[in-house]
Amino acid sequence: MLKISSNMAKLTLxxxxxxxxxxxxxxxNNHMAKFLTLDIYKKLRxxxxxxxxxxxxxxxxxxxxxxxxxxxTVGCVAGDEETYEVFKELLDxxxxxxxxxxxxxxxxxxxxxxxxxxxxxxxxxxxxxxxxVRTGRSVRGxxxxxxxxxxxxxxxxxxxxxxxxxxxxxxxGKYYALKNMTEAEQQQLIDDHFLFDKPVSxxxxxxxxxxxxxxxxGIWHNDNKTFLVxxxxxxxxxxxxxxxxxxxxxxxxxxxxxxxxxxxxxxERNHAFMWNxxxxxxxxxPSNLGTGLRAGVHVKLPNMSKHAKFEEVLxxxxxQKRGTGGVDTAAVGGVFDISNADRLGFSEVELxxxxxDGVKLLVEMEKKLEKGQSIDDxxxxxx
Amino acid sequence: xxxxxxxxxxxxxxxxxxxxxxxxxxNNHMAKVLTKELYGKLRxxxxxxxxxxxxxxxxxxxxxxxxxxxTVGCVAGDEESYEVFKxxxxxxxSDRHxxxxxxxxxxxxxxxxxxxxxxxxxxxxxxxxxVRTGRSIKGxxxxxxxxxxxxxxxxxxxVEALTSLDGEFKGKYYPLKSMTxxxQEQLINDHFLFDKPVSxxxxxxxxxxxxxxxxGIWHNDSKTFLVxxxxxxxxxxxxxxxxxxxxEVFRRFCVGLQKIEEIFxKHNHGFMWNxxxxxxxxxPSNLGTGLRGGVHVKLPKLSTHPKFDEILxxxxxQKRGTGGVDTASVGGVFDISNADRLGSSEVAQxxxxxDGVKLMVEMEKKLEKGEAIDSxxxxxx
Numbered sequence: 081m082l083k084i085s086s087n088m089a090k091l092t093l094x095x096x097x098x099x100x101x102x103x104x105x106x107x108x109n110n111h112m113a114k115f116l117t118l119d120i121y122k123k124l125r126x127x128x129x130x131x132x133x134x135x136x137x138x139x140x141x142x143x144x145x146x147x148x149x150x151x152x153t154v155g156c157v158a159g160d161e162e163t164y165e166v167f168k169e170l171l172d173x174x175x176x177x178x179x180x181x182x183x184x185x186x187x188x189x190x191x192x193x194x195x196x197x198x199x200x201x202x203x204x205x206x207x208x209x210x211x212x213v214r215t216g217r218s219v220r221g222x223x224x225x226x227x228x229x230x231x232x233x234x235x236x237x238x239x240x241x242x243x244x245x246x247x248x249x250x251x252x253g254k255y256y257a258l259k260n261m262t263e264a265e266q267q268q269l270i271d272d273h274f275l276f277d278k279p280v281s282x283x284x285x286x287x288x289x290x291x292x293x294x295x296x297x298g299i300w301h302n303d304n305k306t307f308l309v310x311x312x313x314x315x316x317x318x319x320x321x322x323x324x325x326x327x328x329x330x331x332x333x334x335x336x337x338x339x340x341x342x343x344x345x346x347x348e349r350n351h352a353f354m355w356n357x358x359x360x361x362x363x364x365x366p367s368n369l370g371t372g373l374r375a376g377v378h379v380k381l382p383n384m385s386k387h388a389k390f391e392e393v394l395x396x397x398x399x400q401k402r403g404t405g406g407v408d409t410a411a412v413g414g415v416f417d418i419s420n421a422d423r424l425g426f427s428e429v430e431l432x433x434x435x436x437d438g439v440k441l442l443v444e445m446e447k448k449l450e451k452g453q454s455i456d457d458x459x460x461x462x463x
Numbered sequence: 464x465x466x467x468x469x470x471x472x473x474x475x476x477x478x479x480x481x482x483x484x485x486x487x488x489x490n491n492h493m494a495k496v497l498t499k500e501l502y503g504k505l506r507x508x509x510x511x512x513x514x515x516x517x518x519x520x521x522x523x524x525x526x527x528x529x530x531x532x533x534t535v536g537c538v539a540g541d542e543e544s545y546e547v548f549k550x551x552x553x554x555x556x557s558d559r560h561x562x563x564x565x566x567x568x569x570x571x572x573x574x575x576x577x578x579x580x581x582x583x584x585x586x587x588x589x590x591x592x593x594v595r596t597g598r599s600i601k602g603x604x605x606x607x608x609x610x611x612x613x614x615x616x617x618x619x620x621x622v623e624a625l626t627s628l629d630g631e632f633k634g635k636y637y638p639l640k641s642m643t644x645x646x647q648e649q650l651i652n653d654h655f656l657f658d659k660p661v662s663x664x665x666x667x668x669x670x671x672x673x674x675x676x677x678x679g680i681w682h683n684d685s686k687t688f689l690v691x692x693x694x695x696x697x698x699x700x701x702x703x704x705x706x707x708x709x710x711e712v713f714r715r716f717c718v719g720l721q722k723i724e725e726i727f728x729k730h731n732h733g734f735m736w737n738x739x740x741x742x743x744x745x746x747p748s749n750l751g752t753g754l755r756g757g758v759h760v761k762l763p764k765l766s767t768h769p770k771f772d773e774i775l776x777x778x779x780x781q782k783r784g785t786g787g788v789d790t791a792s793v794g795g796v797f798d799i800s801n802a803d804r805l806g807s808s809e810v811a812q813x814x815x816x817x818d819g820v821k822l823m824v825e826m827e828k829k830l831e832k833g834e835a836i837d838s839x840x841x842x843x844x
Contacts, residue, residue, distance in 0.1 A: 095610055095612060096610065096612030096613065096616070097612070100611075100612035100615060100616070101610055101611050101612040102611075103611060103673065103676070104640070104676050107640075131470045131473055132470030132471075132472075132473065133470070136610075140672060143672075143673055144671070144672060144673065144674065223470070227470070229470075229473075229474045229477065229482060229517075230481070230482050230483075230484060231474060231477030231478075231481035231482040232477070234481060235477075235481070259485070285666070286672075290525070290667075291521065291524075291525060291667075292484065292524055292525065293525065295484070295485055
C-alpha cells in the first residue's frame with residue numbers, strides 16, 4: 081500500500097498501463113534515459129507533487145530530445161520545489177551521475193561571503209578580457225517555469241520588480257518588461273548584449289518554458305550595466321555580475337552583495353529563495369543545483385589551447401572551456417570562455433577560487449609558451 | 464497537455480485578472496471571443512479527461528497571429544471539449560464557418576455517386592486532383608492531449624484496419640521511428656513523408672510530444688491512397704492522382720474511408736461524429752467534413768484578371784500556391800480548393816470544386832483567345 085506523504089498528491093487521471101505508457105528511450109542518450117527504468121516509471125506515475133506536477137512533466141523534455149552522441153543533456157526538469165522529493169527515485173541517481181558522485185546523504189555548503197576569496201583582483205588584463213559570475217534563484221511558494229501559471233509568473237515578476245527597485249548606490253537600476261519595451265530600449269539592450277529572447281532550444285520549449293511568452297518576462301540592470309537580472313526565463317531569476325578586464329574579485333564582490341540584498345528583500349516579503357541543506361539552491365534544471373554558479377572569464381590562450389595537455393590541465397583544475405558565444409560555440413581568435421565545471425558539493429567561494437587560481441596558472445603557462453619555455457614543471461595536481 | 468495545466472484547481476487561488484492572458488497584441492479567433500468574463504466562467508471546468516480552458520487556448524496565447532491571416536487560436540483535446548467549452552467554441556465556430564449556429568445540423572454525404580460529372584477536367588490545365596480529410600477515433604483523446612499509450616493504441620488500431628484492406632487498397636504501413644533510409648528516401652520522392660511539426664501553431668498545442676513515437680504513414684501499392692497516423696489528427700486520409708479525373712479521386716476517397724470506418728466500428732472505436740458538428744477534429748477549422756478537395760491547375764491569364772479573387776469568392780473556392788497553405792503560386796499554377804468545411808456535405812463541396820474549376824478553365828481558354836469573360840462571371844453560390 082503506497083503511503084501518501086504530505087508532499088504528494090494522489091493522481092486520478094485515467095491512463096493506460098505503465099508498460100503501454102513507458103517512453104521508448106532506445107535512441108536516447110541523456111541522464112534521464114540512463115536511469116528511468118520501467119519499474120521506476122511504474123512507481124513514480126502514481127504520484128504528483130502538491131501542485132500537480134507529474135513524472136511525465138519531469139521527463140517530457142528528455143523524451144522529446146534524445147540527445148547528442150557527444151553531449152550528455154540532463155533530460156528532465158523540476159516543476160516545483162517538491163519535485164526533487166516526490167521523484168527522488170529518478171532524480172537522485174541523475175544528480176549523482178551529473179554532479180561527480182554526489183550522494184543523497186551529502187550536504188551542500190553555501191558561502192556567499194566575498195571576503196573569503198583570496199586574491200582575484202589582479203588577473204592580467206592583457207589576457208583576461210572580461211570576467212563574469214552568474215547564478216539562478218527560485219522564489220519559494222511558486223511553481224517553476226515548466227509548470228507555473230500566468231498568475232504565478234506575474235506574481236514572481238511583481239515581487240522581483242519591488243525587490244530590485246529598492247536597490248541603491250551602484251546597484252540602482254531599472255526594469256524593462258519584455259512585452260512593452262520600446263524599439264530604442266530593445267536596441268540598447270541588444271547592443272549591451274543583455275537582451276534575452278524567447279527560447280528556441282527544443283530542450284527548453286519541450287518542457288513548457290516558452291508558454292505565454294513574453295508575458296511577465298523582463299530584464300533589470302543597474303545604471304552602470306555591471307549587474308543584471310533576468311526574470312522568468314529558464315529560472316525565476318538569473319543574476320549576472322560582469323565587467324571588462326580581470327578583476328574577478330570585484331565582480332564576485334558585487335555578485336554577493338547584490339544577491340544577498342535581493343534575498344533579504346524577498347525574505348521580507350515572505351518569499352525566500354528555494355534552498356535546502358542537501359541540494360543547496362533549487363533550480364529548474366538538475367544541472368544547476370547547489371550554487372547554480374558559473375564563474376568565468378574570456379581569456380586569450382592561443383598557445384596554451386594548442387598544447388597537447390590543455391584538456392588535461394583544465395580537468396585537473398576542475399574547469400571547462402567554451403567558445404565566447406557560450407555553451408557549444410567554438411573559440412574565436414584563441415579566446416576562450418573558461419569557467420568552473422562544478423555546481424553542487426562546493427561553495428560559491430570555492431568555485432570562484434578555482435577559477436581565479438586556475439586562470440592565473442593558465443595565463444602563466446601561456447606566457448611561458450610564448451617564450452618557448454616548457455610548462456611541465458608547473459602542471460597542477462588534481463583539485 | 465498533460466503538464467503545465469495539471470494543477471488547474473491551484474490556479475483558482477489566483478484571481479481571474481491575474482490569470483487572464485494578455486491578448487492585446489493578438490489577432491486570432493480565440494482572442495476575438497475570449498473576454499475576461501468568459502475566461503472567469505470557464506476556467507474551473509475540465510473535460511472528463513482533464514483538458515482545461517488553458518489547454519484549449521495555449522496555442523492562441525503563444526501565437527498572436529498575423530495581421531492578414533486569421534488563425535483559430537484554440538484546439539480540442541478530446542470530443543468533450545466542444546461541449547464543455549461551448550461558450551468559447553460556438554462563437555468561434557460561427558465566426559469561422561460563415562455564421563454556423565449552435566442549433567444548426569451538418570449533413571454528411573460520402574456517396575460518390577451523388578457527384579455529377581467531375582471525370583473530364585481538361586488535363587492540359589488540371590495537372591493533379593486530390594481530396595483529403597481527417598478522422599478522430601472515439602474513445603481516445605486528441606493529439607494535443609493524448610498520452611503515449613493512447614497514441615500507440617490509435618496506431619495499433621489503424622495498422623490493423625489498414626493492413627486488412629485489399630484490392631486497390633492493398634498497401635503497407637511505415638512507422639516513422641523504424642523507417643529505413645531507403646524507405647524514407649522513397650517517401651520523400653513521392654511527396655508522402657510528413658515531418659515533425661515545426662509550426663509553433665502545432666507545437667505550442669502539444670501535438671509534437673514524444674515524436675516520432677506512434678506516428679507513421681500508410682499508402683496503397685499504387686500510391687493513390689494515403690493515410691497519416693497521429694500527426695495533427697488521429698488520421699489524415701488522402702486520395703490523389705495526376706490529371707483531372709476528380710470523380711475517380713473522390714470515388715476512391717469515399718470507398719476507402721468507408722471501408723476503414725467499418726473496421727474501426729467493429730472494434731467499438733467508430734469515428735467521432737455528431738449531427739451538429741459532423742466529424743470532430745483537433746482544430747475547429749476542420750469540423751464538418753474536414754474535407755479539402757482541390758486541383759493543381761494552370762491559370763496564368765485568369766489569375767492576373769482583376770476579378771479573379773471575386774470569382775473565387777463567388778464559387779466558394781480558395782487559392783493557394785502549389786506548396787500548400789501560405790505558399791506562392793509558381794508558373795501560374797494554383798492550388799484551387801473548396802473554402803467551406805462545415806454546413807455542407809462532402810458531395811456538395813467536391814461538386815463546387817468540379818463545377819468551379821470547369822468554369823475557370825473555360826475562362827482561361829477564352830482569355831487565351833483574347834475574348835472577354837464578363838458574361839461568364841458566376842452568381843454567388
